[in-house]
Amino acid sequence: MLSSFLRRLATAIPSLIGVIIVTFLLTRVLPGDTAAYFAGPAATPEAIEEIRVKLGLDKSIPEQFVDYVGALVQGDLGSSLTTGQPVIQDIIDRLPASAELTLFGLFIAIAVAVPLGILAAVRQGSWIDHLCRIVATAGVSLPVFFTGLLLVYVFYYILGWAPAPLGRLDVFAFPPDPITGFLLIDCVLVGDWETLGSALAQLAVPSATLAIFALAPITRITRASMLSVLSSEFVRTARASGLSPFKVIVGYAFRNAMLPVITTLGMVFSFLLGANVLVEKVFAWPGIGSYAVEALIASDYAPVQGFVLAMAIMYVVLNLLIDLLYGVIDPRVRIEG
């Protein structure tokens, strides 16, 4: 088990190397002269040149790459020219905000989509099946920023149920000292229920925006996968043995329908990482998505590189997790010995 895990881990290394190369090259071909941008509009050519040398931008591309990798190995992602902080620090500070938002959105989506998909498959052609179809169609046809703005308009502006879309916490609330960086968890850990409520209120609309985006593919695949498993022969055997419908559906059918659902979850999660960038912008969420967008606009490439790298690592880790889950769920995938 452990050796197969390590072997699987090793297969992730080439993809990481690829990602490092691509991120490096990507930021080099982006338009805009970083040195010129930072010297300001009134700078003399000499001043720009000075900054260029300071940033190491005067060296050849291969040399720059060696510098980059050398620093990377030491955990140095460079410094952000806008915030003046080391990128790694910025990312560590901001990642929990993004992760909390994304995971919470994904969690809501799963909690709604999976039961909906199962019911739609079990009661094929019923109103719940139609609802499922509407959700699936609506989810793919609504762009994230649009749902986000719409929800803000309805729940904040018209109904006044949601707080202003201005970040993770009300300006008057005091966040607890960060322990995990996840606001919800930290509040629970220190028992600060008031702040927890306020954080949840802030989180509700942006995570609902992400959830609506994620709902469609999860519902669709759950329904399709359940339908195919429900008509399979081992389900018939289970029913012929006198198992109750609930046991057949949840214990036998869903258990086997989970593999494609998990594959889709992985995909949806990576879509969500992308959608996050927009949602963070709409809700002024202090996550790494908005951080990267601001850096990109400023031609500040170290944070962009750091962001892409962090995303890629998350993606690789996620796929690793999914592979391991496969083995747990389906004994045929498990490597013997």
Add this chain to the structure above:
Amino acid sequence: MALLEIRDLSVRFGRFQAVSGVDMTVEAGEIVGVVGESGSGKSVTSLAVMGLIDAPGKVTAKSMAFDGRDLLALSAKARRRLLGRDIAMIFQEPMTSLNPSYTVGFQIEEVLAIHGLKDRRKRRERAVELLEMVGIPDAGRRLSSFPHQLSGGMNQRVMIAMSVALDPRLLIADEPTTALDVTIQAQILRLLVDLQRQKGMGLVFITHDLGVLAEIADRVIVMYAGEVVEMATTADLFARPAHPYTAALLNALPDRAVVEAKVTGWRGRLPAIPGVVPGPFDRPAGCLLQPRCAFADERCVAVHPDLLPGGNGAVRCHRPLMPDGQPGPDRMEVPA
């Protein structure tokens, strides 16, 4: 009282009549063979007995009684309680009929558990005992195997163990050997018949292969396009088939063909029955076999024959075959 007594069972899927007017009785301790081409409604009939036809399929019957209890009048729950305990079923594809995510031991024990064997140790002991009974070596260790780690023959043995776990009184085996290779087929057949004798079960054995039924069945029911076309004791059916379709099936048996080839010196292909079973959209009027029947006349084209008693059984034909293999006089014209 018969163990299973079905009168006028019909199953339809939308406008398609998959099974119509099937009568069937099975006595305790008896092997009833059901034979017919692909699509003749053998599986649908047995699934209807099990109560496993899902909407939009519709099951109707004048009566469908197991051990005197009307199955159609039972609640879903009461009917489920019979399944696996009193009535069990074995399916055709051993590799896909077991759940790939659970060990075979778990699946056998699950059946024991839902029918009331609560003690885990006893369940395990019984599972080992069952696997030994169906001839699986090293039964204790095999319990923790997953279906994909076993061969088709082994999986079918597991299926059999699971189905007889609670000593059912009626076992329906739907082509249990079709997916297996020939040597394994014989072993599984032997095992089933031995278990049936030992436990005095009623066994409904569904197959394409009349040759198998000659060896094991007490009575044979021949189905065609969702109808029973002939039923008779095995001996009668083989000696004097009364329905042209039965006669054609018998002629298609390899050893008969071989005998014939020896006698006549004929060296062609095996005789096959030309044409196919009518599907939902090409059911002929009159007799359903008529487009494929060598003896069909105008009345066969116009009038659907009823299943009428004849000989030691019943036959659905206007002019049942005589012992010489030629059609007899039209039944309508024979004075009673």
